Amino acid sequence: HELSFTDTPTLNRLSQVAPGTFNHSKNVAEMAYDACKAIGANAELARVGGLYHDVGKAEHPEYFIENQNGRNVHDEINKTLSAAIIKSHVKLGVEKAKEIGLPQEVIDIISEHHGNDLIKYFYNEAVREAKDKSLVVSEEDFRYTGRIPATPESAVVMLADCSEAATRTLKNPNHQKYEKLINSIIIDKMNYKQLNNSQLTINDLDK
Numbered sequence: 001h002e003l004s005f006t007d008t009p010t011l012n013r014l015s016q017v018a019p020g021t022f023n024h025s026k027n028v029a030e031m032a033y034d035a036c037k038a039i040g041a042n043a044e045l046a047r048v049g050g051l052y053h054d055v056g057k058a059e060h061p062e063y064f065i066e067n068q069n070g071r072n073v074h075d076e077i078n079k080t081l082s083a084a085i086i087k088s089h090v091k092l093g094v095e096k097a098k099e100i101g102l103p104q105e106v107i108d109i110i111s112e113h114h115g116n117d118l119i120k121y122f123y124n125e126a127v128r129e130a131k132d133k134s135l136v137v138s139e140e141d142f143r144y145t146g147r148i149p150a151t152p153e154s155a156v157v158m159l160a161d162c163s164e165a166a167t168r169t170l171k172n173p174n175h176q177k178y179e180k181l182i183n184s185i186i187i188d189k190m191n192y193k194q195l196n197n198s199q200l201t202i203n204d205l206d207k
Contacts, residue, residue: 020066031160041152049109056093079126115148155198
């Protein structure tokens with residue numbers, strides 16, 4: 001309950017160095033809270049997991065799109081390095097969480113919120129560039145190295161995180177567009193086996 005307030009030194013720092021990430025995290029926290037409440041999971045744990053899931057981005061905020069203003073630093077480096085930097089926010093987040101003494105349940109959510117999923121944008125860009133030069137791209141270089149979510153709360157934070165980020169890209173959004181996009185995100189996570197250990201039922205996902 002204490003951790004569910006945003007006025008902590010760690011979250012205050014995040015709000016200063018990465019305001020886009022901080023706003024994203026607050027939205028994810030509320031979405032995860034509501035979703036867990038709807039399915040009878042631990043809503044307060046999901047809220048705290050949502051607030052802290054991206055604290056690792058405070059180290060290199062400029063590499064994450066929600067903190068960029070026009071200039072995209074990824075345009076200046078190769079895609080394998082881009083993927084490595086993106087992946088690192090999970091490890092840095094876990095390290096920060098341990099340093100400040102967050103409960104293990106919250107650390108697990110930080111560790112699992114991307115599972116071992118593919119960083120599709122940079123992978124597809126690397127494949128496109130490699131075709132021009134007849135090079136081979138290793139999928140492993142573009143895959144997160146975390147565990148897949150092991151609890152409903154962790155999986156809900158994963159889905160809220162993806163949904164919040166993806167819905168920002170919708171042009172002229174409406175209820176139908178949101179529903180279609182979020183359904184596609186859930187199906188994608190199922191296809192990539194990211195929800196296999198989550199204990200979420202089809203009925204939970206529908207809710």
